[in-house]
Amino acid sequence: MFSRMRSTTSVYRQRPDRIGMVMAAILCLSFGLFMPGCIMEDFNDLGDTFFSKSPAEAARDALDPYNPDLRREGVVLLSNAPFGGVDAYLKMYRDYVENDPDPLVRGAAITALSRHGDAEDAMVIAPFLSREVEENETVRWYAALALQRLHNVEVISVLEKSIRDEEETGEIRAAVCIALGQYPEDRVVQMLFFGLDARELSVNIEAGEALWLLTGEQFGLDRVAWQNWYTAALANKNAFKNQQAYFYPTYDRDKSWWEHAAFWLDSSWEKPSAPTGLRSRDERRTWDGQGEPPQEALEQDADRSEFETVDDLP
Numbered sequence: 001m002f003s004r005m006r007s008t009t010s011v012y013r014q015r016p017d018r019i020g021m022v023m024a025a026i027l028c029l030s031f032g033l034f035m036p037g038c039i040m041e042d043f044n045d046l047g048d049t050f051f052s053k054s055p056a057e058a059a060r061d062a063l064d065p066y067n068p069d070l071r072r073e074g075v076v077l078l079s080n081a082p083f084g085g086v087d088a089y090l091k092m093y094r095d096y097v098e099n100d101p102d103p104l105v106r107g108a109a110i111t112a113l114s115r116h117g118d119a120e121d122a123m124v125i126a127p128f129l130s131r132e133v134e135e136n137e138t139v140r141w142y143a144a145l146a147l148q149r150l151h152n153v154e155v156i157s158v159l160e161k162s163i164r165d166e167e168e169t170g171e172i173r174a175a176v177c178i179a180l181g182q183y184p185e186d187r188v189v190q191m192l193f194f195g196l197d198a199r200e201l202s203v204n205i206e207a208g209e210a211l212w213l214l215t216g217e218q219f220g221l222d223r224v225a226w227q228n229w230y231t232a233a234l235a236n237k238n239a240f241k242n243q244q245a246y247f248y249p250t251y252d253r254d255k256s257w258w259e260h261a262a263f264w265l266d267s268s269w270e271k272p273s274a275p276t277g278l279r280s281r282d283e284r285r286t287w288d289g290q291g292e293p294p295q296e297a298l299e300q301d302a303d304r305s306e307f308e309t310v311d312d313l314p
Helices: 004-008 018-034 040-050 055-062 067-081 085-098 104-115 119-129 139-148 155-162 170-178 184-196 201-215 223-235 257-261 295-299
Strands: none
Touching: 004 155, 018 223, 055 067, 067 085, 067 104, 085 104, 085 119, 104 139, 119 139, 139 155, 155 170, 155 184, 170 184, 170 201, 184 201, 184 223, 201 223, 201 257
16 A cells, blocks of 8 residues: 555656656666666656646645545645645645545545644544544545644654554555654653563664664663663753754655666655744745735646755655
């Protein structure tokens, strides 16, 4: 299921000269015929790069009432655009999170809302972290990632329920540990101690990292050492005096062979940053206009240099 989400990421690129596009495509395909290491996914990504959709096409796809794959792809493309956080799109993201019947559309909308929404939107997303509300594991995973990017103390109880749910997957509980690293509270430390005792190593590691962020201390996975230090620090009321800055993690990777071949393409990746709620929502927007984006960005084949390249996956 994750592959369907991955296939739509990083498709907005600056538009190169059309002759150069064709020549580069021929060159890359020629190499692909004789290089045994090339795989079909590379050529799918290559096609996305050279023949990416216009903003108007992405907007139409996002509103398609019949095809969930088009809705999902449209939401991903719009959320990656600089003006993906305008009010009209935020309303659509919220509606899809709560009402779309397709789980991958909900997952895409959750990611989009976490990227462009307010701290209050954490409460829209939080219910979908629960197995009682959302049975789809992919959606719950995206909800956990989203809560890393939105700071709202009201979601701590939801995070606690998830990390203490031993029937939940280790991947989701590890992501919850990361989200907890932004809340310097005693109840959060107790949750992370629980994470240190989890059977999944990934949960143990992320719990230890979150404890380091909250306290500035480094006791690794040693629950006894953490407990002894914390008891003393809590008595002295200085448990969080060395708290580290929290930045939500982002996805990064090495360039693929075709990205090196198409050397004129300017691929950039989202950088880790403080979550909304700890900083202004306006700091994360790249669209400076008021209200709706320019009409040509929605109704015409606007220049793709208006778009930035980011990736949805951590």
